[in-house]
Amino acid sequence: MSAWIAAAGQALLIALLAPIVTGVTRAVRARLEGRAGGRIAQPWRDIRKLLRKPPTSPEGAGVFFSAAPVVLMSTSLLIAATVPFVSTAGIAGSADLIVVVGLLLLGTVALALAGLDTGTAFGGMGSSREMTIAALVEPTLLLAVFALSTRVGTTNLGVIVAAGASDPAAVFTPASLLAFAALAIATLAETARIPVDNPSTHLELTMVHEAMILEYSGRDLALVEWASAMRLAILLGLLANLFAPWGVATGTTWTAVVIAAAVLTVKMCGLATLLAAAEVYAAKLRLFRVPELLAGSFAMALLAVLTSYILA
Amino acid sequence: MPHRPHTAVIEVGSAGELGRHVTRLLADGHRLALIAAHHDTAQHRGGQAIRIVYLFVAGQPDRRVELVLRADPAKPHIPSLAALSFPASRFEREMRDLFGVEPDNHPLPRQLVRHPHWPQDWHPMRLDAGTRPPLTGAEAFPFLTVDGNGVYEIPVGPVHAGLIEPGHFRFSVVGETILKMKARLWYVHKGTEKLFEGKHFADGVALAERISGDTAVGHSLAYCLAIEEALNIDVPPQARRIRAMLLELERLHNHIADIGALCNDVAYGIAHAHTQRIRETLLRINKTVTGHRLLRGAIRPGGAHLLNTPDLMQISSTAQDLAEIVEIALGHTVVRERFTGTAVLTRQQAADVGVLGYVAKASGLAYDARTAHPFTNLGETLSIPTFTEGDVLARFRIRAAEAQNSAAIIRQLAPTITPGHHHTETGDVNGHDGDIRCGTGIAEGWRGTITHRAEVGSDGRLSRVKIVDPSFLNWPALPVALTETIVPDFPLANKSFNLSYAGNDL
Numbered sequence: 001m002s003a004w005i006a007a008a009g010q011a012l013l014i015a016l017l018a019p020i021v022t023g024v025t026r027a028v029r030a031r032l033e034g035r036a037g038g039r040i041a042q043p044w045r046d047i048r049k050l051l052r053k054p055p056t057s058p059e060g061a062g063v064f065f066s067a068a069p070v071v072l073m074s075t076s077l078l079i080a081a082t083v084p085f086v087s088t089a090g091i092a093g094s095a096d097l098i099v100v101v102g103l104l105l106l107g108t109v110a111l112a113l114a115g116l117d118t119g120t121a122f123g124g125m126g127s128s129r130e131m132t133i134a135a136l137v138e139p140t141l142l143l144a145v146f147a148l149s150t151r152v153g154t155t156n157l158g159v160i161v162a163a164g165a166s167d168p169a170a171v172f173t174p175a176s177l178l179a180f181a182a183l184a185i186a187t188l189a190e191t192a193r194i195p196v197d198n199p200s201t202h203l204e205l206t207m208v209h210e211a212m213i214l215e216y217s218g219r220d221l222a223l224v225e226w227a228s229a230m231r232l233a234i235l236l237g238l239l240a241n242l243f244a245p246w247g248v249a250t251g252t253t254w255t256a257v258v259i260a261a262a263v264l265t266v267k268m269c270g271l272a273t274l275l276a277a278a279e280v281y282a283a284k285l286r287l288f289r290v291p292e293l294l295a296g297s298f299a300m301a302l303l304a305v306l307t308s309y310i311l312a
Numbered sequence: 313m314p315h316r317p318h319t320a321v322i323e324v325g326s327a328g329e330l331g332r333h334v335t336r337l338l339a340d341g342h343r344l345a346l347i348a349a350h351h352d353t354a355q356h357r358g359g360q361a362i363r364i365v366y367l368f369v370a371g372q373p374d375r376r377v378e379l380v381l382r383a384d385p386a387k388p389h390i391p392s393l394a395a396l397s398f399p400a401s402r403f404e405r406e407m408r409d410l411f412g413v414e415p416d417n418h419p420l421p422r423q424l425v426r427h428p429h430w431p432q433d434w435h436p437m438r439l440d441a442g443t444r445p446p447l448t449g450a451e452a453f454p455f456l457t458v459d460g461n462g463v464y465e466i467p468v469g470p471v472h473a474g475l476i477e478p479g480h481f482r483f484s485v486v487g488e489t490i491l492k493m494k495a496r497l498w499y500v501h502k503g504t505e506k507l508f509e510g511k512h513f514a515d516g517v518a519l520a521e522r523i524s525g526d527t528a529v530g531h532s533l534a535y536c537l538a539i540e541e542a543l544n545i546d547v548p549p550q551a552r553r554i555r556a557m558l559l560e561l562e563r564l565h566n567h568i569a570d571i572g573a574l575c576n577d578v579a580y581g582i583a584h585a586h587t588q589r590i591r592e593t594l595l596r597i598n599k600t601v602t603g604h605r606l607l608r609g610a611i612r613p614g615g616a617h618l619l620n621t622p623d624l625m626q627i628s629s630t631a632q633d634l635a636e637i638v639e640i641a642l643g644h645t646v647v648r649e650r651f652t653g654t655a656v657l658t659r660q661q662a663a664d665v666g667v668l669g670y671v672a673k674a675s676g677l678a679y680d681a682r683t684a685h686p687f688t689n690l691g692e693t694l695s696i697p698t699f700t701e702g703d704v705l706a707r708f709r710i711r712a713a714e715a716q717n718s719a720a721i722i723r724q725l726a727p728t729i730t731p732g733h734h735h736t737e738t739g740d741v742n743g744h745d746g747d748i749r750c751g752t753g754i755a756e757g758w759r760g761t762i763t764h765r766a767e768v769g770s771d772g773r774l775s776r777v778k779i780v781d782p783s784f785l786n787w788p789a790l791p792v793a794l795t796e797t798i799v800p801d802f803p804l805a806n807k808s809f810n811l812s813y814a815g816n817d818l
Contacts, residue, residue: 029581032582033581033582033585033586034582034585034586034589035585121464121465121466121467121468122466124464125466125799194579195579195646198579200581201579202472202473202474203473203474203577203803204468204472204473205466205468205799205800205802205803206577206800206803280581280582281582282579282580282646283575283578283579283580283644283646283647283650284578284579284580284646284650285646285649285650286649286650286798286800286801287488287798287800287801288488288798289649
């Protein structure tokens with residue numbers, strides 16, 4: 001199988017799976033709270049509905065506003081294609097950690113600029129909060145995966161995951177435990193989950209991510225929602241493959257790839273369930289406490305890097 | 313049986329006399345319950361005038377004093393009491409908008425109630441107001457601009473993302489810290505007080521129940537108490553107990569909803585989901601008790617009507633459930649951290665603004681109409697919780713404590729009640745020709761003390777009903793409490809006050 005087809009297939013898989021992952025978090029949360037909740041495929045229905053509607057744009061909004069959904073979607077697709085989710089072979093070899101974090105940040109910045117571009121108070125407020133959070137999250141993402149890269153001596157994600165897949169027992173070190181904790185917190189912050197943000201709130205003044213995208217509608221909103229779901233799926237998939245690398249294919253044979261895709265789906269849905277369950281027990285932090293949480297996760301990531309050198 | 317309060321009426325002639333009376337009453341522990349203007353015709357006993365009634369009340373024992381001042385209807389001027397009482401300054405602005413009464417030396421003689429589209433010189437409560445003239449272009453609303461390095465404004469509303477009533481909030485913010493918040497309300501003027509005029513007093517109940525949808529019992533009770541005092545109707549003790557119980561049923565379901573909503577505002581959704589479940593149980597109990605989920609239709613002048621007594625097993629299990637939810641929520645460090653120290657209203661501020669209800673109790677003021685102006689004796693079961701912190705946590709805990717106390721009162725009262733009509737015949741209440749009979753009703757609704765003052769003509773028709781929902785007095789306290797609060801905590805602070813827009817803007 002051509003590496004390029006494999007990459008496109010993987011991007012498609014993540015794109016199709018992402019709204020389901022979001023649906024799982026919502027459904028699990030509703031059930032645990034004693035509510036009936038929506039169906040797992042509901043986010044897909046919402047995206048389909050929005051895709052059929054023409055978008056509107058606020059008066060005076062410029063190119064940043066109209067470009068952001070496309071930029072966000074394409075960076076998400078690019079990450080979904082290259083990061084070794086299904087197979088460590090193929091173009092996964094070109095998935096460098098720093099590039100992936102850079103692409104994530106590019107999407108974040110595009111959305112923050114779009115928030116400013118709307119010229120509304122909420123857009124600016126959301127963007128300002130998002131950048132405060134992003135400035136603390138992105139270094140943590142980098143450092144946490146650095147801790148894992150010292151073992152194999154490269155920042156190439158394909159090599160890191162392949163090393164884990166060939167010897168899963170070697171993944172469980174104090175360093176990777178710290179790195180996991182740091183990455184998990186960074187994931188919550190990056191994907192606007194409780195305790196950093198509340199994805200289901202209607203209170204404009206408390207929003208972070210939602211405040212930036214308040215002006216989007218129709219197709220543009222569908223793209224933003226879809227790409228945001230993909231970012232959640234990507235980060236959960238990354239967590240799964242870095243810290244539980246079982247089942248990742250090391251070649252590109254059909255059977256291996258199909259099995260790996262199935263395993264990935266199970267792992268993502270499992271993590272989504274865990275995330276939802278954790279959210280039921282969590283409440284949203286006061287905004288001024290968020291930097292404390294993120295500074296804590298950064299410190300853990302730093303300790304993970306130190307530990308990986310000392311105990312290596 | 314609690315004694316029937318006697319209302320002292322003092323006619324005041326001059327501004328100086330009014331000031332002396334007010335100073336004395338306030339020093340004597342009275343609070344200003346309402347100021348009501350009346351546009352009297354020449355047939356009125358006092359002659360043609362804009363008659364202003366200042367109602368001062370004090371509790372334990374129940375004391376009520378009315379000061380009556382008359383102004384020339386052609387060019388009404390009154391001395392402003394703003395220097396003596398902050399609530400007075402608000403009532404004066406309300407009268408200025410609705411009656412065209414000019415308060416002399418008022419520090420802020422600006423529109424309050426008046427819709428910006430109404431013509432400037434149209435005062436709808438005056439007898440000569442006629443139908444509403446065509447709306448004019450909106451006039452500017454003077455927001456105070458805060459200048460400074462890094463200060464910016466966030467306008468929110470009047471249309472919000474959630475299903476809430478309309479209100480515009482203008483925040484002047486530096487970073488995330490609120491420097492100043494100005495609430496622009498008054499989008500929901502319905503002319504409620506005008507709608508009462510000319511109605512037969514028995515028909516006013518339905519309207520009173522709809523003043524603020526979540527306070528059907530509180531408002532209809534205050535209304536009936538006012539009517540009964542005006543017409544000298546005695547209410548059977550059994551009906552009094554039914555009313556007291558309905559008041560607590562209303563308090564219970566509203567407080568539980570608020571407790572859940574406060575948890576939801578800090579994204580603690582599970583507590584919210586369970587309070588919703590409990591509230592639904594209570595609404596179904598309400599339906600079996602009165603035939604209406606929000607307890608409408610049970611209270612009427614002269615008595616009360618009950619279909620069934622509430623299922624006390626369910627009330628008890630509800631109270632236990634609630635206690636558990638409150639314990640879990642306050643045991644959660646993040647939830648507690650969010651509530652603690654947020655939007656503090658100090659005791660002094662609370663007293664100065666003249667707040668009522670749980671907002672007052674959370675700041676250490678124990679005023680409650682059930683002890684200050686009782687209509688039935690609740691005995692030892694009634695307890696008035698107070699906290700001194702004045703923050704969101706205190707307002708949350710007041711609700712939790714009051715809800716438990718309500719359940720206890722319902723458990724005490726229900727066995728003493730038999731369902732059915734308990735009623736004093738109000739048929740023969742017509743007075744002498746030209747006789748205007750007036751009465752005041754004070755009831756502790758779930759938000760706080762509600763005051764109604766009704767005037768009934770000789771034919772049993774209402775000539776004027778003045779309504780004061782606690783929200784009218786509590787709204788100004790919200791911006792005060794927001795000092796040093798951060799923007800993302802505003803929804804939480806706002807929910808902890810949970811003031812009525814409909815009850816505020818009649």
